Amino acid sequence: MNIIIEPKKILGLLLVFILLLQITNIVGLLFYFNDNNIGWLFNLFNIRTEGNIPAYYSSMTILIASFLLGFISLFRNKNGLSYSLWQILAVIFFYLSIDEAVQLHERVGVIVDNNLNLEGYLSWGWVIPYGILFVLFSLVYYFKFLPQLPKKIAWLFILSGAIFVLGAIGVEMIAANNYNSDNFSEIVNAICYSIEEFLEMLGIALFIYSLLLYIKEEIVITLKETT
Template sequence: MSLYFLPDYPSRDFLAMAFNVDGEGNIPAIYSSLALLFSSLLLGAIAHVKNLDSDRYKQHWKILSFIFLYLSLDEAGQLHEKFIDPMRSLLKATGVLYFTWIVPIGFLVAIFLFSYSKFLFHLPVSTKKLFVAATALYIGGAMGMEMPGGYLASTTGAENVSYVIVTTIEESLEMLGIVVFIHALISYIKTYVGGVSWNIYIPGKHSQVTAHQNIGVPALSEAANTNLLR
């Protein structure tokens, strides 16, 4: 917004590039990638406990962890944008489908939502509500706002205030969706898994101890059952 509304000042273009939520390899992109990676780690922790318990939905948690790992890599490298040019040529797309990656990805999202419907309904009510809210925010931002953004890009171009506003809303919804999802996962771990403990062991060069001396982060809560991740 400073490029459009503020007079020139030192490092204006650099700061605009560094904090542009629609940019690549900058601060918002790194933040989003790390948030998605943290979600993948939390899902992996839950999947580990579910695997130990031979839970019916253990594979669902594992697959979710891998999906969010891919999303983290995608956010870092903008992998989905590689679909745009070939799909645009194939579909001769303009208007709301100008960013044509939403066509194949939208199809995959529909399959995913259908295949995970039973998994969703088995979750506790509070977790279920947060998962639904997070999904609506993230997909609503990533795909819902991408369509008006595509329309603006194909008709008026991307160098205007309207497009900046739409992309800012889009990326903000995605970020908010991940925040809600992380909250849902931590709440689920705290209440239904029994907390999680991450331990770090760094041996000294001439250490003589035989037992590991751990620097531990306390569990998120008192254990709700006998499963305590380490």
């Protein structure tokens, strides 16, 4: 049985989708800021809006990453290899896909905001619990998980994670500071969330590429050797 996986082609396809989504988002924003009456275009392709094409794309790609992690976990378990950290990652990404679809982090933010008087860059409170969990998660995986990976895959994991978090938390904090400022700018807000979502999508695309590369180089070769 020939198993063909082309990580570079799939990465290229994902990058094309990301580019198209960014272009349609920008076009919609240009019409919006010029007071043109085509709200349907803005709502359908605006990267910040829930329940539209970019939101479905983001949720589905994160879910794909979860499924790939689950597949790797099952393979390693079946072959007597350590798999628990892969399994945990699969569950985390499954949660993130749901979060992306229904904005669970914003509901967490409301709870934090109701209990803390936050301002400026931390005025969207969800970044605090998510940020703490990310740091703890990173420490565990940096010392226990990444050393088990081939160096190329490990660096791809680090790069994709850094890009994703830079958008999800870093740019989000800049947007929060602008949104709650006396000098709030709707244009700056649009630029921030466009960059934020672009980085998140790019990070997930690179992560999927790294998972497919791992499957191709570590699993498919093993399967061929045993058949």
